[in-house]
Amino acid sequence: MPRILAAGFVLAAFITTLPLAVAAFTDRRALAAAFVIGLFIISSAAGGILTGCHEGREHQGDSECEAITGDAAKWLGVVDVSRVPTNINNMIFDDEDGDRRSRIVSELPRVVPIGLYLVMTGGLGAALWLRYRRLTV
Amino acid sequence: MTQRTGELFDLGYQHYDGPREGRMRARKAVFFDGFRTTLGLGRGAGAKVLPMLLFGAAMAPAIIIALIVSLTNDLIDLPGHPEYYQVVSIVLLIFTAIIAPELLCADRRNGVISLYLVRPLSITDYVAARWLAFFAITLLLVYSGQIVLLAGLILSASDPVDYIRDNW
Numbered sequence: 201m202p203r204i205l206a207a208g209f210v211l212a213a214f215i216t217t218l219p220l221a222v223a224a225f226t227d228r229r230a231l232a233a234a235f236v237i238g239l240f241i242i243s244s245a246a247g248g249i250l251t252g253c254h255e256g257r258e259h260q261g262d263s264e265c266e267a268i269t270g271d272a273a274k275w276l277g278v279v280d281v282s283r284v285p286t287n288i289n290n291m292i293f294d295d296e297d298g299d300r301r302s303r304i305v306s307e308l309p310r311v312v313p314i315g316l317y318l319v320m321t322g323g324l325g326a327a328l329w330l331r332y333r334r335l336t337v
Numbered sequence: 338m339t340q341r342t343g344e345l346f347d348l349g350y351q352h353y354d355g356p357r358e359g360r361m362r363a364r365k366a367v368f369f370d371g372f373r374t375t376l377g378l379g380r381g382a383g384a385k386v387l388p389m390l391l392f393g394a395a396m397a398p399a400i401i402i403a404l405i406v407s408l409t410n411d412l413i414d415l416p417g418h419p420e421y422y423q424v425v426s427i428v429l430l431i432f433t434a435i436i437a438p439e440l441l442c443a444d445r446r447n448g449v450i451s452l453y454l455v456r457p458l459s460i461t462d463y464v465a466a467r468w469l470a471f472f473a474i475t476l477l478l479v480y481s482g483q484i485v486l487l488a489g490l491i492l493s494a495s496d497p498v499d500y501i502r503d504n505w
Contacts, residue, residue, distance in 0.1 A: 204418050204483050211422055212475040215429050219437035220468060227446040229438035236434035240427075282430055286423050293419040328468070332460045335450070 221324035247280030287313035363458040371470025399482040403489020
């Protein structure tokens with residue numbers, strides 16, 4: 201139960217801060233929404249490509265295939281913005297049997313996904329606050 | 338030469354004599370306004386469609402998983418609590434991207450933020466209250482889904498007490 205509560209808190213903090221921080225920089229709602237959804241789609245696609253298998257080696261099995269970017273795949277796997285809270289949740293639940301991309305990122309030192317989460321949530325929260333501090337009304 | 342005549346109307350304006358509740362009251366007001374804005378409360382039916390879809394999107398995976406578990410009575414290969422968060426994070430991110438700008442953009446575009454700030458309310462209070470309002474709703478959504486899922490998994494387990502003990 202504490203893990204469920206902690207993981208929910210982590211997820212909610214991230215998905216609250218990101219769109220609000222983006223919305224602080226534009227008066228157009230559609231633009232803010234399109235930016236967040238675009239960021240999510242592009243980073244997800246980029247993460248998928250950068251951690252994808254070499255062509256013709258998929259037959260070796262999902263977990264066995266060699267990533268197109270080699271050893272760098274575990275670092276490049278974190279570019280997927282939508283997976284930032286998921287990587288933390290995998291740690292909270294101690295879930296190492298997730299999908300291939302989760303396993304690739306789990307090879308990194310734990311401080312990397314945690315740091316990225318803190319930078320994205322705390323950093324974007326700070327950006328939101330600073331944006332309003334400089335706002336002239 | 339005709340002389341213009343003016344007329345005074347007593348519209349009943351009076352000084353405010355009630356209690357002056359200060360900064361915390363202003364913070365609470367912005368928080369609850371943010372809560373209401375996010376859920377589309379006090380507005381037309383159109384404003385409520387997206388929050389309802391958001392609620393449905395957060396609940397659907399939990400209900401589907403709970404139903405499958407209760408029908409198949411097989412807990413081994415079905416997604417559980419971590420997988421629920423993984424699925425729902427994608428859905429919630431898209432929906433919150435659409436709903437969140439409503440909280441901030443409209444106040445700036447319509448100049449309402451200037452009115453907020455003539456009250457004993459700092460810009461930090463405003464931002465914190467808006468963030469907390471949206472965070473509270475998001476937290477409520479993700480926990481509601483987990484409660485539904487947990488209830489489904491407990492009721493489907495062969496020994497509910499054991500399931501609660503193992504997953505506590």
